[in-house]
Amino acid sequence: MLFYGYEAQIIDGTWMTVKLSLLSLLLAIVFGLLGALCKLSPQPLLRRLAQGYSTLIRSVPDLVLMLLLFYSLQIALNQLTDALALAQIDIDPFSAGVVTIGFIYGAYFTETFRAAFLAVPRGQLEAAAAYGMGRLLTFRRVLFPQMMRFALPGLGNNWQVLIKASALVSIIGLADIVKVTQDAGRSTMALFEFSFLAAFIYLAITTVSSLLLHRLERRYNLGVKEGRL
């Protein structure tokens, strides 16, 4: 037996990591888009709020924020349910993981999207206005598709960092790749082999992601002529 009969657990753990990373990515993109729009808004209050969010979150280690949010969210929720005389609601580690990773990486995505929005030439927006497009239509048809082209390389980098950060959720008790392989390694006395297995699963995920991202970038760069040296 290659994995000492732990195949099922390892597949479950891998699926857990992939699911958690993808959901966190989705949430981080939402936070990032909101943050970028706030940062570029004419409202000084929104701008300052988004600035504070992206600066503060990016200056603190993700693991520290993860523990801070994980414990504090539960305590805040307990106080809320106590005040409303409701039964205690326990946050499950999976939602806590998704929310904290999404919130943290949203700050990095804010910067990526902000730079990408700014990279879209002004003339494009003026042309849209000249055609009589409304703000929403301009965003959907003109600004967003062009912004994505500039955002993709940064998005890809952030995604690679996010997947690797997801290895930390085992510390808050989730049965991801890391926890599953460590448990298996401990009970079979083969910690070294199982830790390497975890590393290679991650390596496979990051390799596949970078191949996919490369194809996506080609797709969004359709019709763009690149200078050749």
Place this chain on the structure above:
Amino acid sequence: MIEILQQYWLAYLWSDGQRLSGLGMTLLLLLATIGIGFPLSVLLAVARVSARRRLRVPVYLYTYFFRGTPLYIQLLIIYSGVYSLQLVQQQPDLNQFFQDGFNCALLAFVLNTSAYTTEILAGAIRSIPHGEIEAAEAFGMSRWAMYRHIILPAALRRALPNYSNEVILILHATPIAFTATVPELLKVARDVNSATYASFEAFGTAALIYAAVSFLIVWIFRRLERRWLAFLHTGSH
């Protein structure tokens, strides 16, 4: 909040009564990682851009593995994985080295940051205008002299902005060392949390200290860049 600070400020900053802890330990890890990792990365970067496959390919495989896997797993491989091997436990020297969480964390951090820094420096070496290298060749410089006087000084300066990001990433990676029982800042925060149940204050204090150090690093690098990258801005103002 104030009570926690009054009781634990020394542990957060410097000492838990017996040994270095908190910020002091975090900074020790950070500086030791940079001090060993940076010179190593310069050597590896030169190998990474070498024309010889025998030098280039192994370094590429090394950076590919360490940049493609999470640091936490690398630390687990070194801290619990390597130590579980019979081979290591039977060698007294190896046994002693891998028994200590600090050694394992430092080894993992150095290997991890060197992989990223090697790629940063290799990129900077490749971005040197080829005219500079041709000029050095025309002067009859040897390979060694070229690296020492032309390539490395230019590449290390150009790599500075990217390297400052990497240093912040190392700082942000240091809390992972608590899983190897190193008493750094996050370990102190966790101990305070389990002693007082004041999670927000316990972790919030650590978060603020980390943020302050991050800002300090950004400030130091901005000054270094102004000094060493001045040659890139000639004529811009």
